[in-house]
Amino acid sequence: MTLTGIIDSFKTILNPSKIMNSLEGAASFSDSSERDSEGDLKINPYFNFGNDAANSSNAVRISQNKDEPLIKLTDVWKIYQMGEVEFAALKGINLEIYEGEFLIILGPSGSGKSTMMNLLGCLDLPSKGTVCLNSKDISELDESELAIIRGKMIGFIFQTFNLIPTLSTEENVLLPLEFQEEDRQIARQKALYLLDIVGLANKKQNLPSQLSGGQRQRVAIARSLAVNPPIILADEPTGNLDTKTGNYILDFLDELHAREGKTIIIVTHDLELVKYATRVVYIRDGEIEKIETRTKNEPSTKNEPNLN
Numbered sequence: 001m002t003l004t005g006i007i008d009s010f011k012t013i014l015n016p017s018k019i020m021n022s023l024e025g026a027a028s029f030s031d032s033s034e035r036d037s038e039g040d041l042k043i044n045p046y047f048n049f050g051n052d053a054a055n056s057s058n059a060v061r062i063s064q065n066k067d068e069p070l071i072k073l074t075d076v077w078k079i080y081q082m083g084e085v086e087f088a089a090l091k092g093i094n095l096e097i098y099e100g101e102f103l104i105i106l107g108p109s110g111s112g113k114s115t116m117m118n119l120l121g122c123l124d125l126p127s128k129g130t131v132c133l134n135s136k137d138i139s140e141l142d143e144s145e146l147a148i149i150r151g152k153m154i155g156f157i158f159q160t161f162n163l164i165p166t167l168s169t170e171e172n173v174l175l176p177l178e179f180q181e182e183d184r185q186i187a188r189q190k191a192l193y194l195l196d197i198v199g200l201a202n203k204k205q206n207l208p209s210q211l212s213g214g215q216r217q218r219v220a221i222a223r224s225l226a227v228n229p230p231i232i233l234a235d236e237p238t239g240n241l242d243t244k245t246g247n248y249i250l251d252f253l254d255e256l257h258a259r260e261g262k263t264i265i266i267v268t269h270d271l272e273l274v275k276y277a278t279r280v281v282y283i284r285d286g287e288i289e290k291i292e293t294r295t296k297n298e299p300s301t302k303n304e305p306n307l308n
Helices: 003-014 016-029 038-044 112-121 143-153 168-181 184-197 213-224 243-260 271-276
Strands: 071-082 085-097 102-106 128-133 154-157 231-235 263-270 279-284 287-293
Touching: 071 112, 085 112, 085 287, 102 112, 102 271, 112 231, 112 263, 143 154, 154 213, 168 184, 168 213, 184 213, 213 243, 231 243, 243 263, 243 271, 263 271
Parallel strands: 102 263, 102 279, 154 231, 231 263
Antiparallel strands: 071 085, 071 128, 279 287
C-alpha cells in the first residue's frame, strides 16, 4: 500500500479533523497558525528545534508548573483474565514522572515493565487506579482522543523498529506528519531535517530492508521526533543492536534530553543504561522495588537489584 493509501485508511477510521477540534482545548495543543517564514524553514523547520523545544510552535504545550507531574500513576493495577484465572501484571503502582526527566524503568523479563510502558504511552488502560497525562485521566478519553494524544505528545521508539516495509526512509518519517495533516511541503522539510540530524539524509529513498539495524533504529528515532513531542518513550531501544550502535543511539537520546529538555522514558532490562538516567524505577513481579535518583554517568552500585 502507498503512503497516501495508508494515511487515507487511518483518516477514514479516526476522522482526525473532527477529533482535533473536539480535543484541542482539553489537551492544550499549540496553535497551528504560529509559523515562521519559508526562508527560515529551509534552515530549521522547527524554528527553535535546536534550542528550546518547549517554545517551538510545533511542540505540544504542556503544563508550565513543573512542580506538577507530567505523568502520574496512582494505585495502578493491570489485570488480565487467563481462562478462569486472573493474572496481575501490575500491582498498585504509584509513580510520578516530571517534565525534563531521563527516566529508566528497569526490570527482568516478566516484571511488568512492558505493561507499564503501554500505560505510560496511552496504548492501554488500567484495570484499576488512574493514569494521568498532563493532568488528564486517560481512562476518561475515548480511543479517538487517545490516538490524538499519542500522536501529538508521545514519540515512540520500539525495539523492533516498526517501520512500514513498503515505504521509503523519508516516507516512514513523514507518516506521523501526514496523519496530523501537516502542510506537505513543510512536512517534507521536517523529515529531511530529521534524517540529516540522525545522519541518514543520503538514505532517504531506501526501503527499511536496505538499511542496517542501526540505521533502521535511527529512522525510528527520526520518526518519533517528527511532530516534536515533549515525551520520547523507548522500549528496549538497543535490544537488537550491537554495542557500538547501541551506544550511539543512547548518546543521541542523551544529547536530545540535555539540549532540548525532552522527557525521555526508556523501558529496559539492561543495567548498563542506568548511567544515562536522572531517576531509575526498579520493577519486579508487577511492583516497584525502589526508585533511585541518580547523577548522570554515575557508576552503577552493588546495591542495585539483581535483574536475572
